[in-house]
Amino acid sequence: xxxxxxxxxxxxxxxxxxxxxxxxxxxxxxxxxxxxxxxxxxxxxxxxxxxxxxxxxxxxxxxxxxxxxxxxxxxxxxxxxxxxxxxxxxxxxxxxxxxxxxxxxxxxxxxxxxxxxxxxxxxxxxxxxxxxxxxxxxxxxxxxxxxxxxxxxxxxxxxxxxxxxxxxxxxxxxxxxxxxxxxxxxxxxxxxxxxxxxxxxxxxxxxxxxxxxxxxxxxxxxxxxxxxxxxxxxxxxxxxxxxxxxxxxxxxxxxxxxxxxxxxxxxxxxxxxxxxxxxxxxxxxxxxxxxxxxxxxxxxxxxxxxxxxxxxxxxxxxxxxxx
Numbered sequence: 001x002x003x004x005x006x007x008x009x010x011x012x013x014x015x016x017x018x019x020x021x022x023x024x025x026x027x028x029x030x031x032x033x034x035x036x037x038x039x040x041x042x043x044x045x046x047x048x049x050x051x052x053x054x055x056x057x058x059x060x061x062x063x064x065x066x067x068x069x070x071x072x073x074x075x076x077x078x079x080x081x082x083x084x085x086x087x088x089x090x091x092x093x094x095x096x097x098x099x100x101x102x103x104x105x106x107x108x109x110x111x112x113x114x115x116x117x118x119x120x121x122x123x124x125x126x127x128x129x130x131x132x133x134x135x136x137x138x139x140x141x142x143x144x145x146x147x148x149x150x151x152x153x154x155x156x157x158x159x160x161x162x163x164x165x166x167x168x169x170x171x172x173x174x175x176x177x178x179x180x181x182x183x184x185x186x187x188x189x190x191x192x193x194x195x196x197x198x199x200x201x202x203x204x205x206x207x208x209x210x211x212x213x214x215x216x217x218x219x220x221x222x223x224x225x226x227x228x229x230x231x232x233x234x235x236x237x238x239x240x241x242x243x244x245x246x247x248x249x250x251x252x253x254x255x256x257x258x259x260x261x262x263x264x265x266x267x268x269x270x271x272x273x274x275x276x277x278x279x280x281x282x283x284x285x286x287x288x289x290x291x292x293x294x295x296x297x298x299x300x301x302x303x304x305x306x307x308x309x310x311x312x313x314x315x316x317x318x319x320x321x322x323x
Contacts, residue, residue, distance in 0.1 A: 003057050003096035004303045009049030012307040015095075017300070020057075023092065023100035030069045030106045032080060036119035037062040037094040038152070039306055039319040041237065046088060047307065050240060059094030060087045060263070061123040063115060064323075067098060074108060081278055082106045083122040084263035095303060097323055104267035107274065111282045120292040120318040121285065124156035126276045127234060127263050128210075132160055135232035135259045136208040140165030143204075147171045147221055148212030148237045149181050149189075152318035155293040157210050158184050160281075163289060169206070171196070171213075184293075195220050205229065213238040218258070219251055227255035234261045293317040 005018040025031040037059050046054040061083035066074045074080065085105035087093040092100075111118060132138045144161050148154045149170025161168045162185045169188040170181050178189040192199040197220075205226035211218050212235030221231050252258070265271040284290040295317025298306045306319050 001097040002300065003092075004300060005095075006047055006054075006056050006058060009047065012047075012304040012311065014047065015058075015303050015307065020096070022098055025068055025070055025100040027070055028103055029100045030074055030080070030082075030103050031067040031098060031100050032062060032064045032082060032106070033067045034062045034094050034097060034099055034323045035064040036115040036320055036322045038119045038121075038123060039310055039315075039321065040123055041151075041235070041310065043088065044307065044311055045236075045240065051089070054089055055092045057092035057095050058088040059096070059099070060084045060089070061119075062087075062094035062099060062101075063109075063118040063122065069103070071103065073103065074106070079109050079111065080106050081109050081118070081122040083126055083266060083273070085267035085273075086264075089264065095300070095321075097300075102267055105273055107276075107278045109279060109282055111286065113282065113286060116297045116320045116322060117285065117292060117294060118282070119320045119322075120152070120294050121278070121281060123263060124152045124318060125160065125281050125290075125292070126266065126273065126278065127153055127261065128157040128160050129276050129281070130271065131210055131232045131234050131261050132157060132164065135234075135261050136210065136230045138164060138166055138208050141167065142207035143167045143169070145169050145171065145190075145206040145209045145221070145224060146186075146212070147209065147217055148235055149184075149186065150174075150177045151212055151235065151237055152293065152295075152315070153235055154210075154212050155184065155317070157212075158186060159290050159292070162186075163284065166208075171199075184291075196224050208232075210234060215239075215241060215243045219243065219246075222253050222256050222258060225253070225256045227253075228257075229255075230257045230259070232259050232261060295319050297322055
């Protein structure tokens with residue numbers, strides 16, 4: 001089969017086309033014929049070697065059809081979604097014509113959506129749904145701040161939170177991104193290069209903050225939450241450097257709850273992917289109630305170009321590759 005293989009750690013040029021053996025699914029795996037997959041910032045860190053050792057074939061999500069399920073649970077031809085667990089990290093991922101994925105990380109789907117739109121959903125919407133309904137326990141009418149609102153995960157979180165009936169605000173570093181965020185339905189956009197207190201934020205605290213920028217902003221995000229409010233760290237748009245000299249006793253505001261979610265937990269006993277209502281999310285997209293922000297669609301051979309675009313923060317929506 002054809003795959004895009006990382007020949008070394010480095011820039012986008014290290015992704016090269018290769019003919020490799022078809023993966024053999026184990027007893028607990030499903031072999032998927034990949035039709036499309038979304039790109040994620042985590043894959044940049046894996047490609048550069050900043051995530052530690054990673055599988056030579058990257059890709060942490062995909063949509064496609066079942067080629068083989070040794071257990072017989074899923075029939076050949078069944079449309080499925082798959083995301084994270086060990087995909088692209090501890091096992092070869094979806095940058096290929098076929099991928100073998102742990103059954104716990106595969107969800108059967110029925111849909112009339114085309115492959116590119118479906119591919120924009122698994123990772124972004126599963127993570128956003130888990131953060132909003134789990135970590136943040138967001139309720140209708142509550143005020144949510146999404147830090148990194150123009151990312152594909154941020155856009156999915158805004159989409160789902162608005163459907164829930166929350167009042168949503170978002171941050172961006174670029175004034176030019178205000179209009180697209182307002183078009184998505186947020187009630188306010190905060191342009192912030194650094195601390196929120198140094199921006200146009202009115203100082204009214206939030207019930208919940210979803211921080212997708214990462215360690216560089218998480219303490220500031222906690223200061224933006226009300227006592228009893230919640231902050232969930234679920235991204236690292238600002239890089240993976242740790243918080244220097246972190247002292248919880250003096251730096252964390254009293255009464256604010258901080259948590260983290262990483263999609264590598266999906267498929268485990270604490271975070272079964274089956275708990276995320278992906279079929280309902282698909283139906284809401286079909287009905288126009290959810291509007292995934294799809295960016296450019298690439299071919300498999302164009303992966304280096306797609307990675308370079310993502311690395312420049314010029315994606316303007318979820319980047320998708322059709323196989």
